[in-house]
Amino acid sequence: MGHETLYLDDIKVGDTFTTGTHEVSAADIKRFAGEFDPQPFHLDDEAARESMFGGLAASGWHTAAITMRLLVTSGPKLSHGVLGLGGEIQWTKPMRPGDVLHVESEVVALIPSRSRSDRGVLVLRSKTINQHGDVVQDLTAKLLVMRRPA
Amino acid sequence: MGHETLYLDDIKVGDTFTTGTHEVSAADIKRFAGEFDPQPFHLDDEAARESMFGGLAASGWHTAAITMRLLVTSGPKLSHGVLGLGGEIQWTKPMRPGDVLHVESEVVALIPSRSRSDRGVLVLRSKTINQHGDVVQDLTAKLLVMRRPA
Numbered sequence: 001m002g003h004e005t006l007y008l009d010d011i012k013v014g015d016t017f018t019t020g021t022h023e024v025s026a027a028d029i030k031r032f033a034g035e036f037d038p039q040p041f042h043l044d045d046e047a048a049r050e051s052m053f054g055g056l057a058a059s060g061w062h063t064a065a066i067t068m069r070l071l072v073t074s075g076p077k078l079s080h081g082v083l084g085l086g087g088e089i090q091w092t093k094p095m096r097p098g099d100v101l102h103v104e105s106e107v108v109a110l111i112p113s114r115s116r117s118d119r120g121v122l123v124l125r126s127k128t129i130n131q132h133g134d135v136v137q138d139l140t141a142k143l144l145v146m147r148r149p150a
Numbered sequence: 151m152g153h154e155t156l157y158l159d160d161i162k163v164g165d166t167f168t169t170g171t172h173e174v175s176a177a178d179i180k181r182f183a184g185e186f187d188p189q190p191f192h193l194d195d196e197a198a199r200e201s202m203f204g205g206l207a208a209s210g211w212h213t214a215a216i217t218m219r220l221l222v223t224s225g226p227k228l229s230h231g232v233l234g235l236g237g238e239i240q241w242t243k244p245m246r247p248g249d250v251l252h253v254e255s256e257v258v259a260l261i262p263s264r265s266r267s268d269r270g271v272l273v274l275r276s277k278t279i280n281q282h283g284d285v286v287q288d289l290t291a292k293l294l295v296m297r298r299p300a
Contacts, residue, residue, distance in 0.1 A: 036215035037222055039231045052230065060234050061215045065186035068211050072187055080202065081189045084210050086288075090236035138236075 005079045007148035008120045011107055019070040019103040026097035032062040057094035063137045067128045070103045079146050087141035093134050100131040119146050155229045157298035158270045169220035169253040176247035182212040207244035213287045217278045220253045229296050237291035243284050250281040269296050
């Protein structure tokens with residue numbers, strides 16, 4: 001897809017979008033966890049090695065936040081921005097220090113609103129993938145999208 | 151519930167947990183958005199007033215991250231920590247500057263693993279609620295829980 005502004009009318013089921021990349025450091029992982037998910041396996045290398053993660057692992061919410069950054073900065077250019085109503089999220093593998101992530105998305109549904117003719121819901125499945133090709137997060141989000149003004 | 155360490159065997163469907171509170175400032179909202187969700191309605195008061203939010207609104211992922219902080223620091227004391235496998239999330243209202251949030255959770259299911267006798271899945275529904283009693287986020291999370299060692 002190009003960089004033009006997209007309305008619901010410009011998008012169809014099966015359309016795909018690929019973002020740029022984002023690298024995460026051990027310091028990033030510990031800083032996010034210190035503020036939002038202060039558990040030993042996200043904060044401390046030694047404690048993480050002895051945990052079921054077997055080494056420092058990021059908070060799943062950190063993976064989600066980086067996914068959002070990638071979608072906002074290099075994902076589909078929706079006319080009113082990336083406006084999430086909610087979704088389903090699965091963390092399939094831990095995000096690790098040094099991981100270089102990108103997001104691959106596919107439109108799985110487009111639902112025009114019955115009550116408000118200017119908008120609809122875009123259902124977008126976004127896989128967050130590391131440099132080894134492993135999916136670390138699988139998100140199916142419901143985004144508000146606007147219709148092209150008449 | 152008290153502060154003892156909880157295993158799957160100590161928890162039953164219908165158990166509830168209430169966290170402490172967390173206040174969010176406009177500066178917090180803009181800082182999180184600057185790093186993870188750089189869109190005008192999360193970053194700039196003027197742009198936010200003119201957006202469909204009608205004023206500065208936090209990223210939904212910021213609400214999710216604060217919810218995690220509250221669950222980790224004052225939610226159920228699970229034996230191995232709060233280990234999310236995934237879940238379903240809905241943002242029902244924007245989180246605003248000055249909001250004071252807490253989380254009310256209820257156990258909706260407990261699923262012992264068929265293949266690994268030492269663990270299971272706890273399905274926890276967590277509503278994130280502001281100082282007006284409005285639910286800003288409704289999360290149903292699947293958490294890994296361990297069984298009490300024999």
